[in-house]
Amino acid sequence: MTVLSGCSDPAPPPVPPPSPKADPEAAQQKIPEAFDAAKGWTAVGADGGKLADPVLAARVGAVLFAVPSPDGKTVRLLAKDEKTGADRWTSAPVELPGEESGYHDVATRLFETAKDGKDYAVLASTGLEGGDAVNKAKEVTHLDVFDLGATANGGKAVRQIAIPVAAGRFTVQDGGTALVEADRATAVADVSTGEVTTYDRSSPSLNAPKPCEHAIGDCNLNLSVPGATARGPLVQGFRAFWTPGGWFSGDAVPAGAAANVGSADVRTYGTPDGKHVLAAWPVEDDATARMWAVHDAATGQVQASVRCAQSTLDDKESRRAGPFLDAGGRYLVAGRAVFDLEAKKGYCFAETATRKAIKVESVDPDGIAYGASESPVRIDLSTGEAKPLPEGTSAPAAIDQSVAVIDKDSDGVYVYPRR
Numbered sequence: 213m214t215v216l217s218g219c220s221d222p223a224p225p226p227v228p229p230p231s232p233k234a235d236p237e238a239a240q241q242k243i244p245e246a247f248d249a250a251k252g253w254t255a256v257g258a259d260g261g262k263l264a265d266p267v268l269a270a271r272v273g274a275v276l277f278a279v280p281s282p283d284g285k286t287v288r289l290l291a292k293d294e295k296t297g298a299d300r301w302t303s304a305p306v307e308l309p310g311e312e313s314g315y316h317d318v319a320t321r322l323f324e325t326a327k328d329g330k331d332y333a334v335l336a337s338t339g340l341e342g343g344d345a346v347n348k349a350k351e352v353t354h355l356d357v358f359d360l361g362a363t364a365n366g367g368k369a370v371r372q373i374a375i376p377v378a379a380g381r382f383t384v385q386d387g388g389t390a391l392v393e394a395d396r397a398t399a400v401a402d403v404s405t406g407e408v409t410t411y412d413r414s415s416p417s418l419n420a421p422k423p424c425e426h427a428i429g430d431c432n433l434n435l436s437v438p439g440a441t442a443r444g445p446l447v448q449g450f451r452a453f454w455t456p457g458g459w460f461s462g463d464a465v466p467a468g469a470a471a472n473v474g475s476a477d478v479r480t481y482g483t484p485d486g487k488h489v490l491a492a493w494p495v496e497d498d499a500t501a502r503m504w505a506v507h508d509a510a511t512g513q514v515q516a517s518v519r520c521a522q523s524t525l526d527d528k529e530s531r532r533a534g535p536f537l538d539a540g541g542r543y544l545v546a547g548r549a550v551f552d553l554e555a556k557k558g559y560c561f562a563e564t565a566t567r568k569a570i571k572v573e574s575v576d577p578d579g580i581a582y583g584a585s586e587s588p589v590r591i592d593l594s595t596g597e598a599k600p601l602p603e604g605t606s607a608p609a610a611i612d613q614s615v616a617v618i619d620k621d622s623d624g625v626y627v628y629p630r631r
Contacts, residue, residue, distance in 0.1 A: 235297075238626045242605045244582065244590060245631075247616045252628035253297030257290065262624045269324045270539040270612035272331050272360045274300060275627055278322040281305065287320060289333055289358055294615045294627060301365045306356050309339030310349060318379050324360070327388030327404045331360040334390055334403055335369075338379040351378035353392050357403045371406050375399045383534065385486045389440045398437035400445065411437050411445055418447050420454050424462065439482015439489065441509035446482050446489055453480035453491065459512030461491065466517040469493030469503035476502075481525060483544060484537045488515070488553065490546055495519065504549040504558065518558025520549045521569075538575040539612035543593065545572050550581060552593060559596050570598055574608045576616075576630070582607035 238252035255263040257279055267276040269291075277290045279302075286305035293300055308320060320337040335356040343349025355373040362370075377394035384390045388404040401408045411418055413435045424431035431452040439446035443455040451471045454460045461478065462471065471478045473494035481490040489509050492502040498521070505517035525534055525547050535546040544551040548561045550572050561570035561583070572583040572591065581591040588607040591598045601607065608616035611630075618626040 237624075238628070241618065241620075241626050242602065243616070243618060243626075243628055244601060244605060244608070246576070246580065247608075247628035248631050249628060252626050255292065255297065255625035255627065258299075258302070262622075263290070264619075264621070264625065265322065266610070266617050266619055266625045266627075267322050267324055267333070268294070268539070268610040268612055268615075268617050269331060269333070269360060271326060273614065274360065275615075275617060275625075276322060276324065276333055278320065278335060280320075284308075287335060287337075289322070289335065289363075291333075291360070291363070292627075294612070295629060297627060301363055301367060303358060303363060304366050304368045306335055306337075306369065308337045309341050309352050309354060310343075311339055318381065321382050323382070323384035323390070325384050325386055325388050325390070325403060327386075327402075330404065332388065332403050333358040333360055334384055336379070336382040336384075336390065336392070338392075350376065352376055353379040353394075353399075355390055355392075355401055355403060357406075371403075373401050373403065373406050373408060375401070375408060375410075383439070383482065385440060385482065385484050387486050389486060391437065391440060391482070393436075398445070400437070400440050413437075418445065418456055420447075420449060420452060420460055421457050422460050422462075424449075424452055424460070426451065438480060439486070441482075441486050441489070443510060446480060446509070448480050451477045453478065453489070454512070455509075461507075461512060464507060464512045464514055466493060466503050466505045466514045468519065469495055469505070469517075474499065476523070479524070481535055481546070483509075483535050485541060488544065490535050490544070492523065492525075499523075501562075504546060504560075506544060506551050506553065506558070515553070516551050516556045516558045518549055518551070518560045520558075520560035521562035522546075522548045522560075538577065539610075540577045542577075543575040543579065543581070545575060545581075547571055550575070550593065552579070559593065561591070561598065567598065574611050574616075576608075576611040577613055582611075 263277045274291045289303040291300040323334045338353040340349035341352045353375045356369040381393040390401045392399040397412045399410045419432045431449040433450040436448045437445045443458045476494035489507040501521045550559045563569040568585040575581045579593040588601040606618045609619040610617045
């Protein structure tokens with residue numbers, strides 16, 4: 213009898229992915245020394261043209277792009293491997309709503325979010341649909357949702373969410389939440405299910421959870437919904453903000469601040485994680501300064517605050533007009549104010565007697581921030597110390613555990629590994 217052994221030769225080890233070829237153009241760019249220029253790549257499309265407006269999807273290790281067709285009527289999503297620049301997939305074309313007067317009032321935007329262990333890309337577009345020689349076209353906003361873990365080459369969106377309004381602004385938060393702001397209402401969509409809740413700004417359901425009278429009227433005037441929380445919508449009212457049936461900002465005013473000083477009123481912003489609320493509170497002695505505070509979205513209580521000579525985040529020239537988080541979720545950036553959510557500490561990089569103003573553009577997982585004054589700078593958030601980068605250096609637009617994305621607008625997008 214021949215006895216066969218239960219052992220066999222071990223399976224050969226998996227073949228490692230090919231290393232990216234040297235990219236001379238990427239290697240020539242001046243970047244911070246924390247990243248390896250020799251191993252970077254240039255973002256180009258199938259036609260060899262340079263791509264624009266990257267979205268770093270850190271959880272899936274990809275850089276996403278929305279690539280328009282030559283006639284501007286459709287868009288394809290393109291996912292590139294963040295380490296090699298190789299194409300992972302290109303979606304089927306997504307038809308955009310029609311344009312009024314030959315252009316879209318609000319640009320088509322690409323976002324990423326996650327919920328219940330799934331990562332999504334959301335293509336938000338707004339315009340007109342339908343209409344003919346007799347019937348008028350109707351306003352519409354589309355949210356085309358792609359499952360980043362399941363989309364194959366030529367794949368289609370897992371769902372399209374159609375909202376019958378023209379958007380004035382798009383915001384996407386983690387937890388699969390997308391907000392579409394229109395003239396008189398805000399629609400909040402769950403991109404994982406397609407469910408949409410619309411909040412009319414005149415609805416009593418948005419009113420403050422307690423009486424809040426002013427000399428003229430009360431705080432339930434000019435309501436808006438700048439964010440979403442686990443407790444429901446974040447509501448901005450007149451000189452106050454709150455969650456309906458929950459907490460009220462008047463019970464959580466940070467030390468040294470007030471809801472109103474002269475013509476300045478407190479203003480709130482939603483944050484990407486939905487767990488925090490950002491607010492800019494007026495101060496008594498300086499009309500240009502605010503007490504910037506991070507509030508717990510569940511209770512309204514102040515978690516960190518810092519006085520800073522910055523009155524608003526409405527910078528239309530910025531790639532990120534609202535607050536954003538680093539890839540690890542520890543640092544919340546609001547223009548010239550930065551918060552370490554773990555240490556519950558705020559930093560202000562506005563102009564001082566000895567330092568020029570710095571606007572922070574990105575933060576790496578180790579707490580090193582990059583931004584711009586008259587030229588790019590590097591900031592160690594453990595100390596708050598800022599140092600200039602060598603002349604001509606490009607500061608990253610986004611950073612995760614593995615790479616940094618350099619966005620030079622029309623001059624190209626470049627991605628580099630961390631050293």
